[in-house]
Amino acid sequence: MDIRDAEYLVAVVDHGGVTRASKALFIAQPSLSQAIRALERDLGVELFTRGGRELQPTEAGLAFTAAARRVLADVDRGRAAVRDVVDLTGGVLTLSVLNSLAADPLPALAGRFHRRFPEVRLRSLSADTPDTVLRALRTGEADAGLSETGEFTHGLDVARLPDQELVLALHRDLAEELPDPVPVSALADIPMIVEIGETVQPPLENVAVECAHRQAVWELVSQGAGATLVPAAVAARELRDVEARRLDPPMVRDVGVLSRSGRKPPALAGLLALL
Template sequence: MSKVQGMDLRLVTYFVAVVDHGGVTKAAKALYIAQPSLSQAIRSLERQLGTQLFDRSGRWLTLTADGRAFVDPARQILADVEAAKRRVHAVRDLLTGRLEIAVLSALSADPLPELTSALHRAHPGILVTVRDPGSSSGVLSQVRQGDAELGLTDAPVRSDLLRTQELWEHEITLVLPPHLAAALPDPVPLAAIGDIPLVLESSEAGGRAALDDVLGQAVGFVAVECAHRQAIWELVMHGAGATFLPRRIAETELRNVVVRSTSPQVRRTVRLVFRPGPLSPAATAFLNVAADMSRRRLS
């Protein structure tokens, strides 16, 4: 039984079929081959192994001791081949795959570019399509409906129909033109925000972009509502009002502004959202990249 290497896998498949169907006749029908051809294939396998697998002395084929000993290894050989095929297909899909991801606009500057760049360094052939659903609820809706395989959001996910992978927390800061920040303490009490002119995001999909309960209660004076993220940044930098942004974005993307924490501090959890069940190789690779980045940011 030591001659397994180099064996014709087709013959191993035939052997397992004969065992599972209880004889050559039924196995030949299941395999869509002629019975004499199957019988000859089993004899060829026996010659390769140098042993008799079936006892042919009676009316029915029965396994010999060596045949019984070969059943489990034969099944394992076929299982290993199928597993190898799946790995090859996964590699192929990573070379030419595609990924649709719905992204909350506030996260399109960070961490989406960093995540996508890391994915492309590992798998440059994957095409990533970024969807802008207009709101946190839109992110969840597109993932639930299958329009996007993954969603990137910092809003809570309250759905038994979705799974999440939490990445890290980020601080939501108040970003102000210098003239609005001059008279404010640091950090800025939430109670003081009601008198500050604000520039907030809006969208056709859901009206003003959702703020969490804490920030929503603090908002009083909305000077501008704008559907375009980049325009909001420009409006703040030109003194039209203040806005709320993750600290990392505020400190790296905006110029000539003051970035202040609030009191109490407001923090949100960045998370990836996906449906239960198997994911595409591209989505799995993105989750792995995100997990690596999360470990680096938290270390």
């Protein structure tokens, strides 16, 4: 049974016969009669008892009509869902987000998107490394990725975001004897606290603690267990009772929104237009 068969069957049942149903469907009566007969042959049962001016559905016809109504209802819901996605009045946009970018720039980006498309749900998938972001894109698990950029993004479309400057956040006791700004070479002598999977160039040589959660990193820093590298915007907004020192030379991270090449889903196109 295809959608047309379902529409024809339900119309005949609802209108009590082929004549009225054909008028409602704006098709010729013989064509509708032939379609119903063909459906009965395919099913191997009679769907109607024929006698008098009206067609009465058989038990098989009633059962099949109920199934046809469910099919049409599902089709209507599917069409509505497609309209919602195309019109950006519904649907879901899934982003694979590198953990170290979850505090910045994800919140600002999500805020702009929600204000512009309040009916579209933004879903964020946690990614420990850029490779995890790429894997989510290649498998179709995510529509786009928020990640560091570089040669590894070859073959993907990259919408660049403003470069992200990293600063050194550390307890005041650790900061007392350090110059401001702190030479990058001095990081080798400072116990560092990092998120699991976090990558920094140049690589850190003195990692004292690896944590799975960003909040735990910040708590350890505030207790003097070590220092960490964070975006300057996050240090100014989130960290309290710690020192934030710039680095010399400045340590800058290239970030962007990654997506598969080709035509973009409407919600993703909407997000990219906001960048």
